[in-house]
Amino acid sequence: MWERLRHMLRKEFIQILRDPRMRAVIIVVPIVQVLIFGYAVTTDVRNIHTAVYDLDNTPQSRDLIDRFVGSGYFQVVAWIHSEAQVRDALDRGTAKAVLRLNRGFGDAIAAGRRAPLQILLDGTDSNTASLVLKYAAQITADYDERVLTKEVLLRTGQPPPPPPVVLSERAWFNPNLESRDYFVPGVIALLVMVVSILLSSMAIVREKEIGTIEQIMVTPMGRLEFILGKTIPFALIGFLDVLLISLVAVFWFHVPIHGNPLLLFSCTGLFLMSTLGVGLFISTVSRTQQQAMMTAFFFMQPAILLSGFIYPIANMPVVVQWFTYLNPLRYFLVIIRGVFLKGVGIPVLWPQMAALALLGTALLLLASSRFRKTLA
Amino acid sequence: MKLRRTLAVARKETLHVLRDPRALGISIALPLLLLLLFGYALTLDVDHVPLLVWDQSNTPQSRELVSRFAGSRYFDVEPGVSGYGAIDRALLRRTTTTLALVIPADYARWLDSGRSAAVQLIADGSDANTASIAMGYAETVVQGFSQQLRLTFAQRAMGRTVEPPLEVRARVWFNTEMESKNFIVPGLIAVIMMLIAALLTSLTVSREWETGTMEQLIATPVKGSELVIGKLAPYFAVGMLDMVLSVSAGRFLFGVPLRGSVFLVFVMAAIYLLGALSLGMLISILAKNQLLANQVAVTATFLPAYLLSGFMFDISNMPKALQLVTYLVPARYCIFLLRSLYLKGVGPSMLWSEGVFLLAFAALMLGLCLILFQKKLA
Numbered sequence: 001m002w003e004r005l006r007h008m009l010r011k012e013f014i015q016i017l018r019d020p021r022m023r024a025v026i027i028v029v030p031i032v033q034v035l036i037f038g039y040a041v042t043t044d045v046r047n048i049h050t051a052v053y054d055l056d057n058t059p060q061s062r063d064l065i066d067r068f069v070g071s072g073y074f075q076v077v078a079w080i081h082s083e084a085q086v087r088d089a090l091d092r093g094t095a096k097a098v099l100r101l102n103r104g105f106g107d108a109i110a111a112g113r114r115a116p117l118q119i120l121l122d123g124t125d126s127n128t129a130s131l132v133l134k135y136a137a138q139i140t141a142d143y144d145e146r147v148l149t150k151e152v153l154l155r156t157g158q159p160p161p162p163p164p165v166v167l168s169e170r171a172w173f174n175p176n177l178e179s180r181d182y183f184v185p186g187v188i189a190l191l192v193m194v195v196s197i198l199l200s201s202m203a204i205v206r207e208k209e210i211g212t213i214e215q216i217m218v219t220p221m222g223r224l225e226f227i228l229g230k231t232i233p234f235a236l237i238g239f240l241d242v243l244l245i246s247l248v249a250v251f252w253f254h255v256p257i258h259g260n261p262l263l264l265f266s267c268t269g270l271f272l273m274s275t276l277g278v279g280l281f282i283s284t285v286s287r288t289q290q291q292a293m294m295t296a297f298f299f300m301q302p303a304i305l306l307s308g309f310i311y312p313i314a315n316m317p318v319v320v321q322w323f324t325y326l327n328p329l330r331y332f333l334v335i336i337r338g339v340f341l342k343g344v345g346i347p348v349l350w351p352q353m354a355a356l357a358l359l360g361t362a363l364l365l366l367a368s369s370r371f372r373k374t375l376a
Numbered sequence: 377m378k379l380r381r382t383l384a385v386a387r388k389e390t391l392h393v394l395r396d397p398r399a400l401g402i403s404i405a406l407p408l409l410l411l412l413l414f415g416y417a418l419t420l421d422v423d424h425v426p427l428l429v430w431d432q433s434n435t436p437q438s439r440e441l442v443s444r445f446a447g448s449r450y451f452d453v454e455p456g457v458s459g460y461g462a463i464d465r466a467l468l469r470r471t472t473t474t475l476a477l478v479i480p481a482d483y484a485r486w487l488d489s490g491r492s493a494a495v496q497l498i499a500d501g502s503d504a505n506t507a508s509i510a511m512g513y514a515e516t517v518v519q520g521f522s523q524q525l526r527l528t529f530a531q532r533a534m535g536r537t538v539e540p541p542l543e544v545r546a547r548v549w550f551n552t553e554m555e556s557k558n559f560i561v562p563g564l565i566a567v568i569m570m571l572i573a574a575l576l577t578s579l580t581v582s583r584e585w586e587t588g589t590m591e592q593l594i595a596t597p598v599k600g601s602e603l604v605i606g607k608l609a610p611y612f613a614v615g616m617l618d619m620v621l622s623v624s625a626g627r628f629l630f631g632v633p634l635r636g637s638v639f640l641v642f643v644m645a646a647i648y649l650l651g652a653l654s655l656g657m658l659i660s661i662l663a664k665n666q667l668l669a670n671q672v673a674v675t676a677t678f679l680p681a682y683l684l685s686g687f688m689f690d691i692s693n694m695p696k697a698l699q700l701v702t703y704l705v706p707a708r709y710c711i712f713l714l715r716s717l718y719l720k721g722v723g724p725s726m727l728w729s730e731g732v733f734l735l736a737f738a739a740l741m742l743g744l745c746l747i748l749f750q751k752k753l754a
Contacts, residue, residue, distance in 0.1 A: 022665070039694060041683060112541070126556045291396060301410065
């Protein structure tokens with residue numbers, strides 16, 4: 001058996017790696033993906049493009065505008081001088097927010113009266129818009145506090161007491177709140193899944209599509225050897241991807257890895273049981289590579305979106321949350337992030353590992369039992 | 377190029393699509409599934425964050441602060457935690473973002489003596505986005521509480537009612553209720569079109585090479601250009617069907633307003649789809665191997681459309697070099713066009729430069745397909 005398996009594996013590796021472009025794809029695609037995720041995926045909102053319509057133009061109005069700019073959240077892209085320009089800037093999308101200060105703003109502040117500040121927002125992107133409102137509220141509250149302090153000092157001759165309650169904040173496990181540290185390790189799970197499901201199912205179906213499966217069936221090769229021969233190469237590529245992305249994460253993006261990398265590798269093995277099970281299953285229900293690919297995508301798209309990779313599971317409707325318990329990616333992401341950011345081990349992660357082992361065994365059994373029928 | 381031969385190729389390819397009901401079914405079901413998921417299940421909005429409270433003071437003053445948190449819809453207060461060890465264990469075990477509020481024993485005494493009382497907030501920062509949004513809410517709660525105490529003080533000191541000096545009037549345009557689905561759905565349509573285009577066309581030519589049927593095609597009098605156009609035609613039809621379904625779902629299922637011209641939406645989508653399909657086919661022509669074509673197609677079409685288009689992640693927050701790359705992503709223009717048409721209802725005068733880019737992209741991709749395919753046939 002080992003002899004035959006060895007030959008089968010040799011054939012598979014030659015087949016996958018024969019094309020130099022395929023060799024490049026196996027290395028380049030993961031790196032491109034991790035770089036895109038590392039640089040593009042941030043939901044922090046800074047540098048909000050802002051237009052300023054300052055009708056007042058006094059030291060007070062300029063002071064308030066400076067506070068918006070100084071916060072780092074707002075970036076002034078245009079100084080505008082008419083109502084039509086406000087409309088135009090928001091219509092074209094050159095500015096996401098317009099600060100409008102009416103004539104008399106400075107006088108009102110100086111006289112201790114209330115002065116209106118108008119903020120016009122492009123609500124198209126509702127997430128950004130609500131963050132803009134939050135930042136603006138913080139800046140104006142801060143401004144209020146300063147003006148009031150001055151006023152109290154002026155009237156009573158005494159400085160007011162310090163703010164009654166102050167909040168000291170600390171984020172554990174990711175002290176600088178880098179979204180990159182959260183997303184980049186997650187890419188490992190994503191790529192392992194794509195490689196093992198898509199490539200393995202397509203590679204098996206390819207033999208059916210171009211007819212070489214009949215040649216394999218007349219050889220003394222058994223079913224198990226065929227399955228192993230078709231899955232082991234992609235499992236190895238999966239492990240290679242884990243290594244590759246971990247290296248990029250740690251040495252390029254400086255994502256800390258607090259836990260044991262060996263635990264990460266063994267859990268990759270558990271995860272691969274599930275994904276290769278799915279890949280095998282897809283290959284048994286597909287005749288052409290196009291079918292295999294479409295079916296794989298139909299599984300992977302919801303699996304990725306409902307895993308907590310980007311969208312937190314806790315935010316989903318409860319019924320959808322139940323479905324996520326069937327999603328192997330969900331458990332693997334908890335393990336990866338636990339190992340990278342929290343440095344936890346088996347005592348904390350055993351429920352996830354058990355779930356992966358259970359799902360993996362079930363999926364592999366299901367797929368190989370179907371495989372018997374289709375090969376026969 | 378003869379119409380009759382082009383139609384014959386189109387007919388062959390249509391039969392191919394129709395004989396594979398699963399591929400056709402998925403190319404219709406996948407867009408609907410994605411729309412449903414994004415419309416109902418996926419959100420980056422943060423609420424009901426678990427907040428562990430370790431109240432060492434346990435006085436009316438500290439309980440008032442806690443009740444401020446309990447009254448906010450963003451937090452689910454879980455009292456009765458004591459000790460940093462307990463907080464640490466809870467944060468390590470939990471997989472959802474959790475915050476902890478630590479109120480010191482001296483809290484009430486400090487507050488009454490007019491000194492600043494420091495309250496500690498600890499967050500599981502792993503999911504940096506959720507954590508920082510939740511921490512922002514906590515800041516707002518504490519800030520509001522603190523400001524109220526200060527206003528009371530200022531009123532006592534000045535002997536009259538005091539109001540905050542700034543009167544902020546915010547007005548939200550285009551999406552007045554700030555519904556995230558109004559923002560997501562038009563963008564998602566562009567992402568879906570790119571995904572479907574890549575899935576449909578990336579294998580169409582490489583399949584013929586791999587299964588050996590390309591040689592039969594070469595032996596026929598069919599020309600390269602006829603083959604390219606004929607093969608694109610049925611997939612264009614499927615893509616436009618998806619477009620009709622997505623726009624209808626947006627309108628009737630999610631109630632997303634379409635303020636601009638429906639005609640313009642479909643014209644833009646058609647140009648974009650043609651470019652996307654041609655890009656998929658170009659990859660297929662160059663790869664000649666289905667596995668390879670698929671990998672390249674996903675990396676070159678779907679990922680940029682999803683991540684580098686401004687669909688979910690704001691382009692102005694990306695590093696400058698990456699921002700330049702996004703100018704090459706057609707989905708960026710399509711998403712801008714669709715959102716402008718949907719929510720702002722602007723006319724062609726505001727949109728022509730993006731439209732011209734999409735047109736140029738489609739022409740370039742189709743042109744490359746025609747040129748490169750002829751060479752391969754020779």
